[in-house]
Amino acid sequence: MAPRIRGRPAHTPGPTFLSYTPDGTKLVTVGLNNSIRVFHTGSDAEPTTIDNCQDNNTAVAAANDFFVIGCEDGTVCKYSLESNTFEGILTRCTLPIRDVALSPDGQWVAVASDELVVKVVNTSDMDRVMYLRDQPRAAKHVSFDKSGSSLSVSCTDGKIYVYSLSTEEPELIQKVDGLIKSLETESESSSKVIWHPDGRAFVAPTATRDMQVMSRGDWERQRVFKDGHTSDITAAAWSPNGAMLVTTSVDRKLLLWDTKSQKVLQTLDASDIRATILAMAWHPSENILSYSNNDGELYIHTNFVPEQLGHLLTKGLQPAPFIHDPLQDTSGNARRPANGLKNGLPERSVRRGTPDSLDEILGMEVDDDETADGFIVDDDEAGYAEETNKYGKRPSNGAMAAPAVKRRPYTQWQPQIHESFQPGSTPWRGNRKYLALNLTGFVWTVDQETHNTVTVQFFDREFHRDFHFTDAWMYDKACLNEHGTLFSCPPRDTHPAQLYYRPHETWTTRTEWRTQLPAGETITAIALSDSYIVATTSANYVRIFTLFGVPCRVYRQKSSPTVTCAAWRDYVLTIGNGPVGGDGRTQLLYTLENVKRDEVCQSEDIVALTEGTELQSVFFSDTGDPCIYDTKGTLLVLLHWRTSGQAKWVPLLDTTQLQRLASGKKEERYWPVAVAQEKFHCIILKGGDQYPYFPRPLLTDFDFKIPLCTSPTQTPNDDTTPTESEPQKLEHAYVLSSVQLSLLEDLLSATRASHTQKVELSKKEVEVDKTLIQLLAAECREGEERGMRALEIVGLIRDRSGRMLEAAQKVAHRYGREVLGGKINELAERRLVGLVDEEEL
Structure with missing residues (x-):
């Protein structure tokens, strides 16, 4: 049925504005004359008129029991909807009011005027006022978000200022x-x-006469409602469930858009619209759109959405049109929330909408006739909710007979598994994401709707050239090293998942290659080393290829589902979900193997994570030692991993204990990139960011600092930053150098050590002993009572030649510790006898 247009002369010719009450029972309009009109929904009677008001009203916002108007004389007035009377002036400005907005709870009204400052006034106590001062010019519009904790200000300088109102002092959170x-x-x-x-997002008119969606939090541009208008947009409104958007412009066209596809569903042209529309509002619950124009008229469209599109209006809450919706993104580094929760909300918390509603996406499932607590909702106001049996159900034929048993759905318990992820990649933000981040360079992709564009950029541009290509396969994972770049894409339409390897330098004409996986198999993670290409799949297969596409290993991973993988030279590390722990989470198990020798170094050993922590990244260091980084900010390295059953995860750095965070005033986290040159290389993420974004971030490196148990040098009430004593620093240096020495010893014992590596090993051994000598000196300065601890330190010296023990004796004598010197001499003699016995044997 065609929409029935009801035009009413609400005010004298001129700009006219309107606002529905949240319950939809009343519609308030204001205009140039000194009268306010209150229309009653569903009534053909004349509206209620409130006379003797200010002239030239420019804005209106309504709550259920009152409304607020702004006037050209600079006043903002409050009126009662119960008595239809003037209640008072909330605030005054020296210049005309341009817009007002009420918070969802009706407690605050935001006021935009020709002044530079935006006021936010309490509607119950006009003395409570917040001032927004960051915009340099006058504000044209103000808008509260759904929660009322954020306010957007559209400034005449062409910028949007978003403020947080969650504290007494407003804070500018985004420009x-x-x-x-x-x-x-x-x-x-x-x-x-x-x-x-x-x-989760807002839409705003652009200079190109489109409506651009922008997501909050990351403030990225999402989908666009474009090519609909030929003139500047004058008004827009979302349908109550967010499934549709209606816009109008100076060209006097009224367009109804589908939110999901950004396509025009219906058009009303200039022949149906007599003047430029300045304000539009959907009825909160009925199929009615109302708008007012610059000729003093109010139009009420009943049955605005045609019958063939009516299903869109009856859907549940629909998601905002993201390019890559984080609620639906399960690839990359997206995390699954805690067991029993979906997106932080209980699974059975609200009434279910249609199958493609936002409630369904959030996983909220409740019986149609029941609320989450089991009570019946009287949806059709038929009164059946007033008379129920003991089961909370309607009896048949109005009798209270025992009803047929209806089984309530029980939630089947499932373990919380660790989702698969690609190390070094980030989720989509807007239309961009990083596919790989390491010390070689960056790989990122841009979604162009019909295709992607991939860019590979290197740090050392003298050795490699950056390249860029059009990606029709929609690659979602990548690995980068000095020899080549590896990509993978998911199955799409009739095309199966595939791997694509592109070497940087070759001595033949064409060596890049692609290979397809069997139908139905998805790649969960990929890895690239100097010798092999690795892919773990949804079928729990580990597929290993040579660099130029020769398949050399295919086997099923014991721990499943697969999580991720990493590779270095001939070694491959795979990680999967293992047995379920007491907290309902699966333990992660890793396997390390040498592909070339077909030897397993560690088989299904546990990845050491603390409770409530997930694995964020896994990679090999520049010397080939496996490292992991967890979501609590701890970097760990695998020690003795070449010996079966001897591997252990050793923490190299706890980023939460960095000196830069000791004051508690700095909020930042760290995105792991690599472990190289005995440093942790990462990207610093400021504020609430969880992933790096564009422009390309800078790399930062931190020295290792093993978290040791040390005595604080200051009381907990001391506000100054705690500092380590000299012995504490030396203790840390000793433990760290010992770990580094063990890693180097393991490496040299498994490879043919070069002369340089042997020299490095000798230096490491001397470094450990020197640190112990320095620690001995620090203990000797503390007094004679520390003698036994000092002797223990001497016993840790590794040098068997006796030179370090002689140095220890000299230190003891220098500080007058003669008894300690004698004990050190006895230790040296025992070691000498032990060495002689070893030679005789």
């Missing part, structure tokens, strides 16, 4: 530049931010 058009406050064109009902 969005290049989105809206720079407009004067009296212009009919709009730059107003319209928040989506799901609260």
Whole structure:
């Protein structure tokens, strides 16, 4: 049925504005004359008129029991909807009011005027005022988000200022530049931010006459409603469930858009619209769209959405149109929330919508006739909810007879598995994501809707040239090293998943290659070394190829589902989900093997993670030692991994204990990149960021600092940053150098050591002993009572030649510790006898 247009002369010719009450029972309009009209939904009677108001009203916002209007004389007034009377002036400005917005709870009204400052006034106590001062020019529009904790200000300088109102002092959390058009406050064109009902994004008019969606948090541009208007947009509104968007412009076209596809569903052209529309509002629950124009008229469209599109309006809450919706993204580094929760919400918390509603995406499932606590909802107001049996159900034929048993759905317990991820990759933010990040370079992709564009950029551009290509396969994973770049893509349409390897240098004309996986098999993670290419798949297969595509290993991983993998030279590390622990989470198990020798170094050993911690990244160091980084910010290295049954995870750095975070004033986390040159290389993420983003971030490196148990040098109430004593520093240096020495000894025992490596090993051994000598000197300075601890330190000296023990004796004599010197001499003699016995044997 065609929409029935009801036009009413609400005010004298001129700009007219409107607002529905949240319950939808009333519609308030204001205009140039000194009257306010209150229309009652569903009634053809004349509206209620409130006379003797200010002239030239420019804005209105309504709550259920009151409304607020802004006037050109600079006043913001409050009126009662119960008595239809003036209640008082909330605030005054020296210049005209341009817009007002009420918070969802009706407690605050935001006021935009020709002044530079935006006021946020309490509607119950006008003395409580917050001032937003960061915008340099006058504000044209203000908009609260769904929660009321954020306020967007559309400024005449062409920027959007987003404030957090969760504290007494408002905080500017984002300044969005290049989105809206720079407009004067009296212009009919709009730059107003319209928040989506799901609260995760907003839409705003652009200078190109489109409607651009922007996500909050990462403030990235998402989908665009484009090519619909030929003139500046003057008004827009989301449907109550967010499934549709309606827009209008100076060209006097009224367009109804589908949120999911950004396609125009319906068009009302200039023949149906007599003047430029300045304000639009959907009825909160019925199929009614109302708008007012610059000719003093109000139009009410009943059955605005045609019958063939009515199903869109009856859906549950729909998601905002993201390019890559984080609620639906299960690839890359996306994490599955805690068991029993989906996106931080209980599985059975609200009423279920249609199968493609946002509630369904969030996993909220409740019986249609029941709420989460089991009570019946009287949806059709038929009164059946007033009379129920002991089971909370309607009896048949109105009798209270025992009903047929209806089994309530029980949630089947499932273990919480660790989702698969690709080391070094990030989730989508807007239309971009990093596929790989390491010390060789960066690989990122940009979603162009019909295809992707991939860029590979190197740090050393004298050795390698950057390259860029159009990606029709939609690669979602990549690995990069000095020899080549490896990509993989998921199955799509009729194309199966595939691997693509592109070497950087070759001595033949064409050596890049592709290979396809069997139908139905998805790649969960890939790895690239100097010798092999590794792919773990959804079938729990580990597929290993040579660099130029010769398959050499295919086997099924014992621990499943697979999580990730890494490779270095001839070694491959695979990780999968293992047995379930007491907390309901699966333990991660890793396997390390030498592909060339077909030898397993460690088989199904446990990845050491603490409770509530997930694996964030896994990689090999520059010397070939496996390293992991967890979500709590701890870097660990695998020690003695070449000997079966002897491997152990040793922490090299706890980033939460970094000196830069000791004051507690700095909020940052770290994105792992590599372990090289005995340092941890990472990207610093400021504020609440969890992943690096564009422009390309800078790399930072931190020295290792093994978290030891040390005595604090200051009381807990001391506000100054704690400092380590000299013995504490030396203790840490000893433990760290011992770990590094063990790693080097393991490496040289398994390979043919070069002369340089042997010299390095000798230096490491001397470094450990020198640290012990320095620690001995520190103990000797503490006094004679530390003698036994000092002797223990001497006993840790590795040098068998006697030179270090002689140095220890000299230290003891220098500080007058003669008894200690005698004990050290006895230890030296025992070691000498032991060496002689060893030679005789």
